[in-house]
Amino acid sequence: MKKPIVSVKWLHEHLNDPDLIILDASQQVNQAKVEPQFQDIQIKGARYFDIKNEFSDTDSPLPNTLPSPEAFEKAARKLGINNDSKIVVYDSLGIFSSARAWWLFKIMGHENVWVLDGGLPEWANHAYTVEKPEKRHYALGNFVSKFKPELFKTKEQILENISTKEAVLIDARSEDRFLGETTEPRAGLRSGHIPGSINIPYSNLLKDGKFLPKDELAKILPQNDKPLLFSCGSGVTACIDLIAYELIGNNNPKAVYDGSWTEWGQIDSLPIE
Structure with a gap:
């Protein structure tokens, strides 16, 4: 079985892998009422994975509801994600919402996805490169959902x-x-x-x-x-x-x-x- 997490050291060593995509799945607010230690920064080159809006069924009365495979596919492509992308997902609390993002990719049939153990705090504590988040546009990816009910x-x-x-x-x-x-x-x-x-x-x-x-x-x-x-x-x-x-x-x-x-x-x- 493939381990579902990677260390910050591993990610730092693989930053230049051509098919690697880093996703920031941090939530602005959480029910645990935990304040992130690091705000308004992201891992260099990270793309924002918006669980609340882009990657939830916003028509549902329930929060964080699983989106349809079609909606997920469209949102993933907008982030430049391809079928052969290797995805590392993290959040600003260490391990919190990143686990949900990992599961969403799994249920949509994408196997090459890992959670960054320790997330943004662990990355920042190692003094690895961070940057201010910016709105970016990406070349459309070719991701295809293969839903696993x-x-x-x-x-x-x-x-x-x-x-x-x-x-x-x-x-x-x-x-x-x-x-x-x-x-x-x-x-x-x-x-x-x-x-x-x-x-x-x-x-x-x-x-x-x-x-x-x-x-x-x-x-x-x-x-x-x-x-x-x-x-x-x-x-x-x-x-x-x-x-x-x-x-x-x-x-x-x-x-x-x-x-x-x-x-x-x-x-x-x-x-x-």
């Missing part, structure tokens, strides 16, 4: 899994949100979790914005032979947990519940614990 789950499939227990559902939110001990950051959502799900807060898998070493991750992440489903607040940090399982070499089928708690928590007919 098996990597995506709906609320109906999650509901069915509560009774069948065919897959393990993992919730990446903080423990207090999972247990319903605090109100949700988004207004109007019930507190608690999907029945039968287990809680692995994404923050437990990271240290200083980087993934823990493989042996430490393996101690935290329970394993069996069932498929793994991942959920969180809105489908962003669920992808961090998914990548962590890839890092320990887990080969089980994996999918993200895209609506996550933002969808589940607002539908009164859906069961909660």
Whole structure:
């Protein structure tokens, strides 16, 4: 299995690779209310990957919803992305929204994509070259989406899994949100979790914005032979947990519940614990 992350050292050594594209998937605001340490800078040559607008279904009432393969393809081409592009994606919080961008490429059938471990803070701390972000236009790419529906789950499939227990559902939110001990950051959502799900807060898998070493991750992440489903607040940090399982070499089928708690928590007919 190909490792889903690369180090800043690796990226620095490969900056001049002709088919390399660096994407900045930072979000201007995040539900974790974390302020980025470095603002108004980007890795030299990076292109902005706008998760909220260009790479979400903005017609959906839910945030960060998976775009159609056609919409994704069009937006990727506008960034100059080709079928043979090697993509490294990062964000300004270390590891946060970059994991979602990685998963979006995976579900659209693009294998050559990696997350930059430690993101912009790690890059800047190594004093590697940064620049002010500028609006740029790129030669149109030839990217083609090859959608993989098996990597995506709906609320109906999650509901069915509560009774069948065919897959393990993992919730990446903080423990207090999972247990319903605090109100949700988004207004109007019930507190608690999907029945039968287990809680692995994404923050437990990271240290200083980087993934823990493989042996430490393996101690935290329970394993069996069932498929793994991942959920969180809105489908962003669920992808961090998914990548962590890839890092320990887990080969089980994996999918993200895209609506996550933002969808589940607002539908009164859906069961909660």
